[in-house]
Amino acid sequence: MNTELRRLRTALTTASLLAAIVIGLAGCGGSGSSGFDAIASEATTVQHVIDAGDCTDFEGQTFCASGVQATGMFEGALVKIQPLLEPLVCEGVPISEKCTAPLAFTTEGFSTPTSLLAAVSETEAGPWKLAAVEIEEHADGVGPQTVSIAVPGRTDASEPTPLIAAVLVYEGTPPDDLPASAAQLSDFGVDLVYVSPRLEIVVPR
Amino acid sequence: MQRRSNAPKGIKDLFYETRVLSGREFTVTRFAKEVLGGAVDPVMLGYIEKGKRFPNEALVRRLATIREEPVAQLLAVLYRDRMLYAFGRELRRALHDPAAVEGIADADLAVQVSRAIAALPDDGAWITTAKWRAHIGVAVRDKSRDKSKNSDVARVADLLKERGLVEQAKGKVRRVSRHFVATTLEERRALAMEFTAIYTKALLDKITLPERAAETHLRNHYLHIEREKLPEFYKRLEKAARSLAEEFAADAGAGTEFLNVLIVGTPV
Numbered sequence: 099m100n101t102e103l104r105r106l107r108t109a110l111t112t113a114s115l116l117a118a119i120v121i122g123l124a125g126c127g128g129s130g131s132s133g134f135d136a137i138a139s140e141a142t143t144v145q146h147v148i149d150a151g152d153c154t155d156f157e158g159q160t161f162c163a164s165g166v167q168a169t170g171m172f173e174g175a176l177v178k179i180q181p182l183l184e185p186l187v188c189e190g191v192p193i194s195e196k197c198t199a200p201l202a203f204t205t206e207g208f209s210t211p212t213s214l215l216a217a218v219s220e221t222e223a224g225p226w227k228l229a230a231v232e233i234e235e236h237a238d239g240v241g242p243q244t245v246s247i248a249v250p251g252r253t254d255a256s257e258p259t260p261l262i263a264a265v266l267v268y269e270g271t272p273p274d275d276l277p278a279s280a281a282q283l284s285d286f287g288v289d290l291v292y293v294s295p296r297l298e299i300v301v302p303r
Numbered sequence: 304m305q306r307r308s309n310a311p312k313g314i315k316d317l318f319y320e321t322r323v324l325s326g327r328e329f330t331v332t333r334f335a336k337e338v339l340g341g342a343v344d345p346v347m348l349g350y351i352e353k354g355k356r357f358p359n360e361a362l363v364r365r366l367a368t369i370r371e372e373p374v375a376q377l378l379a380v381l382y383r384d385r386m387l388y389a390f391g392r393e394l395r396r397a398l399h400d401p402a403a404v405e406g407i408a409d410a411d412l413a414v415q416v417s418r419a420i421a422a423l424p425d426d427g428a429w430i431t432t433a434k435w436r437a438h439i440g441v442a443v444r445d446k447s448r449d450k451s452k453n454s455d456v457a458r459v460a461d462l463l464k465e466r467g468l469v470e471q472a473k474g475k476v477r478r479v480s481r482h483f484v485a486t487t488l489e490e491r492r493a494l495a496m497e498f499t500a501i502y503t504k505a506l507l508d509k510i511t512l513p514e515r516a517a518e519t520h521l522r523n524h525y526l527h528i529e530r531e532k533l534p535e536f537y538k539r540l541e542k543a544a545r546s547l548a549e550e551f552a553a554d555a556g557a558g559t560e561f562l563n564v565l566i567v568g569t570p571v
Binding site: 130135139141223224 | 413416417420421422423424425427467478479480481482483484485491494497538541544545548549552553554555
């Protein structure tokens with residue numbers, strides 16, 4: 099029995115060491131949390147705005163659904179993103195990996211000069227990529243104007259790709275050192291954000 | 304024998320691993336007879352390993368001797384499991400969920416989810432899916448070695464993907480969010496059981512295991528607060544906890560523990 103126990107002890111020790119080694123090899127630092135309700139975050143704010151169709155403040159920034167009058171420093175102004183019943187169609191050169199789809203929006207009621215940029219993401223949680231915009235300039239810099247976002251897509255996508263577009267409104271000019279992509283919209287240092295409904299982009303075959 | 308944290312292990316796991324990891328290919332019958340000295344019927348030992356029955360304290364003492372571990376530590380695991388069982392029984396009534404499976408394994412899903420999230424870097428860096436799944440596999444301790452899409456590992460991976468917590472592409476995976484919200488009845492029950500298991504272990508460590516007391520922090524802070532300030536208080540508490548977790552999060556290894564910080568604030 100003593101020999102048996104010694105073998106058992108040795109085997110258990112070896113097994114523990116092996117388990118520790120496996121955990122060590124597989125590991126990589128991280129943390130997380132779980133709960134019965136969602137923590138307020140930019141992603142949940144974007145999600146709420148899309149679903150509820152209102153304006154909500156989160157950590158000093160205002161997020162609004164398309165067509166809803168803004169609150170705060172841009173009170174009374176609004177951005178209306180072109181409503182779509184069909185998926186956006188990505189138009190591109192057949193030999194290219196990338197294509198773009200136009201998505202128009204209009205702005206109304208901004209009483210001070212503003213700058214507009216656009217960012218797109220597949221989900222509310224980001225990451226967000228800046229997209230090219232083409233603006234039909236209004237003579238005095240105020241009043242309704244039409245803007246077109248060149249929404250990027252991939253020509254090799256075999257299924258419709260989900261898409262959320264965000265119009266970034268800056269009072270005056272945007273910061274000089276904006277990143278091309280960011281984990282959150284707040285990383286673009288924006289004053290007001292308008293988000294589109296959940297869209298899809300398809301590549302014609 | 305020094306062991307790593309036994310937080311996710313139940314008394315059933317301790318019996319199972321002692322038999323299986325011995326390397327002697329003990330059957331339940333042989334282990335009951337040759338190692339436990341016939342102190343338990345083999346059928347009963349099978350039930351104990353499956354979590355369908357609890358061992359008596361004498362049997363746990365014998366197991367502690369075999370494992371060369373302090374008896375009090377293994378008894379604390381037994382007491383915690385009994386408390387969890389009692390809690391789970393009442394929880395099913397509270398949730399109007401009589402169909403739920405009886406037993407303390409209810410917390411497994413929540414434990415697996417937390418391990419899977421913590422296995423991904425906080426900064427959103429990509430790691431290989433194989434490495435991530437191997438890490439989940441270690442946490443899940445999937446005894447069936449099931450590699451199919453129905454395995455526990457695949458179930459956890461799919462759940463996190465479905466909830467938008469992880470993103471996968473070209474054999475790699477990264478986190479896009481860090482907070483798992485229990486929504487279905489099964490998830491709510493699992494999370495409730497996990498929270499109770501964490502609290503019960505902490506409480507038992509503090510009051511019954513002096514040698515373990517130092518590694519557990521258990522404290523009650525109390526104050527009068529204006530009712531309308533409660534949301535702001537909770538928001539800042541959450542922010543502080545998250546900031547600390549991200550600052551101290553390290554690569555899992557032989558010198559680390561999987562620390563759970565359970566925060567409760569409630570007016571009484």
